[in-house]
Amino acid sequence: MPTVLLIEDNEKLARGLQSNLEFEGYSVLCANDGASGLSLARQKRADIIVLDLMLPDTDGYRVLRTLRDDGDTTPVLVLTALGEEADKVRGFRFGADDYVTKPFGLMELLARIDALLRRATRPNGEAPRATSESPSRRAALTNSRHTRCRSSRSCTSSSSEKPGDTLDSTGRSRSSRAQNE
Numbered sequence: 001m002p003t004v005l006l007i008e009d010n011e012k013l014a015r016g017l018q019s020n021l022e023f024e025g026y027s028v029l030c031a032n033d034g035a036s037g038l039s040l041a042r043q044k045r046a047d048i049i050v051l052d053l054m055l056p057d058t059d060g061y062r063v064l065r066t067l068r069d070d071g072d073t074t075p076v077l078v079l080t081a082l083g084e085e086a087d088k089v090r091g092f093r094f095g096a097d098d099y100v101t102k103p104f105g106l107m108e109l110l111a112r113i114d115a116l117l118r119r120a121t122r123p124n125g126e127a128p129r130a131t132s133e134s135p136s137r138r139a140a141l142t143n144s145r146h147t148r149c150r151s152s153r154s155c156t157s158s159s160s161e162k163p164g165d166t167l168d169s170t171g172r173s174r175s176s177r178a179q180n181e
Helices: 012-023 034-043 060-070 086-094 108-119 135-143 176-178
Strands: 003-007 027-033 048-051 074-080 098-101
Touching: 003 012, 003 034, 012 027, 012 074, 012 108, 027 034, 034 048, 048 060, 048 108, 060 074, 060 086, 074 108, 086 098, 098 108
Parallel strands: 003 027, 003 048, 048 074, 074 098
Antiparallel strands: none
8 A cells, every 4th residue: 555645734635635545545644844744754655745835834845855855766746836837847846756736636636646656666676556446536537526626725525516516625515617706
């Protein structure tokens, strides 16, 4: 079972992501700031790191640079509200393997994590096993359902009422049509 280190300071978003990742078969370690994220990265061997850039004690760029300066080659997927081209380029130059901006689609995020895990190799040369064939993913793809995370205050879910719906912080479904009005 692949292990995801999630470094995210928004508790609701972190809990939602943790729940969905665990449902998909991942083991999840959570940190709510850069210092504890670095500590967990050094103590535990995660297969992938999902990193927010706007953390309370330090920015995610510093976390990323420290990991790479320490020789850590764990794949890092940046998940952030910073969506300017300069932010993305800076993330990649500091060593990010992928960059996803909020709002994001949960199914896309899970697919990107799987893709990074497929390409990753552990120090022993063995690749971590991705969980791309989980029952919920097959059902979600078959039913064309997905959830978009509109902001760091939104919850995540592996399905919603109708395609394109999002869940707000209370877990209620909102149609994408109503959001755009």
